[in-house]
Amino acid sequence: MTSEPRRLPVPSPAGPSRIGAVFGVARPRGRLRIALVCAIAFTVPLSVGELAGKPQAGLLATFGAFAAAYFPDATVAVRARALPVIGVGLAASAAIGVAAAGASWTIAVGISAVAAFATLLVRAFDVPAPGAYPFVLSCAVATQLPQDVERIGERAALTMAGAGFAWLLTICASLPDRRGPARRAAATALTSLATMLEAIGTPAYDSARHNAAQAVRHLRTVLGEGSGQGQGGQTLSAVAFGARHVFDAAVAYPTMTREPVPRALPETLRELAAGIQAGAGAIGADPAGQDQDRHDLPGVGTASSRARAGLWAAVAELAHPPPDRPTVPSLPPARAEWGRRLGRGSLAWPLAARAGLAGLVAAALAIAAGADHPYWAPAAAATVVQGTTVRAAGRRSLQRAAGTAVGVLVALGILSVQLPAWWLIAMIAVLEVGAQILMAANYALSTVLITPLALILVEFARPGTPPAELAAPRLLDTLLGCAVGLAVVLLLWPHAAERRLPGALADSLVATGDLLVLRLAATGEGAADAGGAPGVAGARERLEMAIARLTALHADAEDEQLRGTRAADLLWPAVVATRRLGYLVLADPAGLRGPPPAGPAAVRAAFQARADEITGHPVAGGDPMSALPAFTPLRTEFAALAEAVRTARSAGALPPPGQLS
Incomplete structure (x- = not known):
């Protein structure tokens, strides 16, 4: 007979990412389709504008083409719903850029506002790459168009038309691979x-x-x-x-x-x-x-x-599924999670404030330095602060600066030849294909191609501008923006994730207790009051999301400190115990549903007490362990969590305990 297993030791934390990763190159896979779609979405509006003799109208429509780059791995249904929202955001960004084009200070404020708001929404709703940058770039390039406030609606409509074409193109390209x-x-x-x-x-x-x-x-x-539905009728x-x-x-x-x-x-x-x-x-x-x-x-x-x-x-x-195989129920809505994404403790707020302040400071410094068109500096600063931590921002600033330096040379080589508009449009297609493919390999490599692409778009906004007047400010302003962005990340809320880590631990524990109580009540007299299966499904969803949020926040906290002892490392044993408790309750192994000594309400109170202990709130007396079901693995992890919390508090990684009022 096998003896009862001991608790596994706590593994070593993953540790912070390395700045040297800036030079790492991954193998891009499956990017050719999205690269071709993006290239067509960019070049068709420019071609139509050129044929109609209105290249600037084609440029405005091209701003909407950025929508084609979003959610490349999502289903057709998701892209069909999400890309119109992206298109509206791009149109609004371009409209703000047109309205702000009158003076240097309005350009600075406009770009900074777009950077802050776009970063807030992108971070809160987990929008994947390219993230907030296309919104900032659309606003920045639009500031170079002739100011005409009375035509803002018309210009926004052109951007929406470009986004609509990108949407249609994307959906058509996705249908052959809809499964x-x-x-x-x-x-x-x-x-x-x-x-x-x-x-x-x-x-x-x-x-x-x-x-x-x-x-x-x-x-x-x-x-x-x-x-x-899979092939052959299999579901x-x-x-x-x-x-x-x-x-x-x-x-x-x-x-x-x-x-x-x-x-x-x-x-x-x-x-x-x-x-x-x-x-x-x-x-x-x-x-x-x-x-x-x-x-x-x-x-x-x-x-x-x-x-x-x-x-x-x-x-x-x-x-070999049985003939009457069950199907997995769809994920229940977690309305509380939507509020949490933009709640007071959301990490999206400090990141958005960073982006706005970095853009404003970079633009102000560019104006003070005498830049005629100070829009690249806030755009670069906003890009750097998309890296949520010090190490991520450091990598992004190095990649951005190095990629821009090489990209400016490429742009000078292209624009100095004085190519006809049709050749520039063809060059945009080539650059966009390459940039989209390299995006998954290394950001610096993609920036080498994004830089001449952006400068060619500016050439459509300001035709005839000498190449040196386009390229030199881009390089200098980008270097300034990278430096400002990195400084803002170092100085403003450098430990935002670390400070939110205790709250995420507490949320996961509360969600674990809620699900455990529902499971216990579902086998006893309280089944009806527990909400039945839908209640369990919703509680399971909340717990899964809480664990995912806790893990992501700990990874960010690991990256926030360059040297010294990290609070994330001190809290790692508590994170491990919390995750193990959560996954144990999610799995619902045999023996877990034994009758609790003091009833389900006492079980919920035990988890809430441990959560309050982590966040420093007052905790009532008593032994929470005594309220748990007599399931050894559950009690073992609960005891390990208590020990980890005591150790972390003694090391100063948790707030001091509160006093019972």
Whole structure:
């Protein structure tokens, strides 16, 4: 009989990212389609404007073409809904740029306001790259157009027309691959689950478990966005249900046994992932045929054997779903999360303030230095502060400065030849394709191409301007903006993520307690009051999002300090224990739902007390541990959390404890 497993040791934190990563080059994959779409979205409006004899009108429409670069990996349904919103934002940014074009100080204020507002929304709603920069660039280039306030509506309409064309082009290009996002998400989820199984019992398990949880949740998100049907009539919704079942069984497994996972299980998951990626559906090899011993488990009836059999069954049902296979329910709405994204404790606010202040200071310094068109400096500063931490901003400033320096030379070579407009349009297409492909490889490399692209667009706004008058200010203002942006990140709220980390720990604990109470009530007399299955589904969603937010915030906090002891490292054991508690309750292993000694309300109070202890709020007396169900893994992690909190507080990483009033 297998003895009860001990608690795994706390793994080492990932640690801060390295500034040297600025020189790393990744292999860009799957970017050709989006690169071609973006190139066409840029060049068609410019071509139409040139044919009509109104190149500036074509330039305004081109501002809307930036919308084609957003959400390249999302489903058709998501892009159909999101890109019009991006288009409206780009049109508003261009309109602000046109309105601000009268004087240097209005240009500074206009660009800074766009940078702050765009950063706020992009960060709050997790908008992927290119993030806030296209909005800032649209505003900056629009300031170079002749000021005509009476035609702002017309010019905004032209940008919206360009965004509408980009939307139509993007949707048409996405239709042939409309099932691709779901297939790729399913393959990623199964591969992540295989990695998680292989990591059981090793220091890499915590990280692999979190990655698998996020991959399974992403699959459910993609399916909820309207990409659920795979080839051959197979529904990937059943795969998502099976993947979540495998995840729950994989979390329960190490709580009951020390045995390693049989190699056949991760191999089966990888085979399934390869088949789904290739469009072959969910049918794969039967793990039972690869390990006949699973039917002859020692100690039948023990917790260890039940955990192993449950994991085998979960993988087997995923490989060969029954005829009446269930489908995964769509993710329930988490309205509280929308409020939290822009709530008082959201990290989006200090980041937006940084972007606005950096843009304003950079523009003011450029004006003081005598720049005739001080728009590149605030644009560069706003770009640098898109890096949320000191290290990220440092990498971005180095990449931006180096890429711009080389890109200016490229731009001088192109513009000094005095090419006809049609050749410039063709050059824009080539540069856009290259920039989009290199964006996934290295930001500095993409900036080498983005710089001449932006300068050629300015040439359409101010035709006939000598190349040196375009290129030299761009380089000097960019260097100024990079320096200002980095200084702002160093000086303003440099520990914004670290200070929000205790609150994220408390939120995760409260969400864990809420879900545990609902599960306990669902098996007792309080099932009706607990809200039934919908209540459990909503609580599970809130807990998954809280854990994801906690993990991302800790990664940011690790990157915020250049030297010395980081509070993020001191809080890491508490983060590990909190995540383990959360995933344990999410998995709902056998034995967890034992009757609590003092009832479900006392369980909620125990988790709330630990959360209050972390945030420094007054805590009532008593032993929270005594209120928990008699499930050893749960109590073990709860005790480890208490010890981690005491250690972190004694080291000064947590606020002092409050006094009971």
